[in-house]
Amino acid sequence: MNEFEWLRQTRALREPVTPRRDLWSGIDAALDAADTSTVVPTVRRAWRQPHNWLIAASFIGVSLFAGSLAVHLRDRTLANATAASTPDVSRWRPNDPRLAGAAVELDAANMELRQAIEQAPDSPALQRLLMRTQKQQSQLRQMEHQAG
DSSP, rough: HHHHHHHHHHTTTTTTOSSSSSSSSHHHHHHHHHHHHHHHHHHHHHHHHHHHHHHHHHHHHHHHHHHHHHHHHHHHHHHHHHHHSOOOGGOOOOOHHHHHHHHHHHHHHHHHHHHHHHHHHHHHHOOOHHHHHHHHHHHHHHHHHHHH
């Protein structure tokens, strides 16, 4: 079959086709024979299924909203608690000159991260970096304490 034959057959599908026999007599007989009590539950059941899906979808939406709100509030509370509980590290300077350079770098990083968090307080990446910097400052203090 070539392309022209295929196009001719698809154009023929657009034309209306009359059925070989009258279909309405069969439809009327089926409707007369059907009991109305069997039709109504089918309609009610069909109405309930979308309703159940709507309830399930709304429950999922509310659950996702509540979960995201809880995570957002937890992150904000954690950031506020972290900011309040951290000592002012900018005043600390180690006596050991080998640790002083690292203290200056960590102090500068801490200050820049705090400024960035003021601009984007909901950023979990910035929160993680700030926590890591503060942990490194704590380790530096422990190293100074161990050194003497």
